[in-house]
Amino acid sequence: PNLKRSRFDLGVVLAVVEGHRVTVELHNDTTITGMVDEVDVHKNMVLNDVIFTKAKGARKPETYPTMFVNSRNIRCVLLPDVPIPKLLDHHAQQIMAVRLAEAHKNLKPRLEDDDE
Structure with missing residues (x-):
């Protein structure tokens, strides 16, 4: 997965500031x-x-x-004064942990006598 590219997507940035105050400027x-x-x-x-x-x-x-707030109406979002790069790193780590857990859950156990 290309986490570096998706890491700077506006949707990801907005997701990591959940729980924080922002100001949204609309086109009007x-x-x-x-x-x-x-x-x-x-x-x-x-x-x-x-x-x-x-x-x-x-x-x-x-x-x-x-x-x-419908995204089509958004001109810009003024972000809070929080450490966004740190929040993005934490968010990426959470995504990877979930993906690894899902991959591990989908692995079939290998039985000892499979080689016979």
Whole structure:
């Protein structure tokens, strides 16, 4: 598996910041700040404890307990000040551990008298 290439994919970066607050800027200049709860393979996000600020005409930011953000609407994501390279390394190690466990589980035991 090419972990080095996938390691810097936005979806992987978003996955490793689950539990941290990010600010998402949308194409319509709206900003959404919240704690990353979930990220799917399409980079759609679920944020908790959300502050939603419309680009124009809003008197004050609105708050929501949870919000789904469609990846097609995302212009950029402002990441939290956390050690992302370290989190990416840890994430890659977890993936490899799961893959090794699955491979080991799928191995058929070799019986002693198989050679006969």
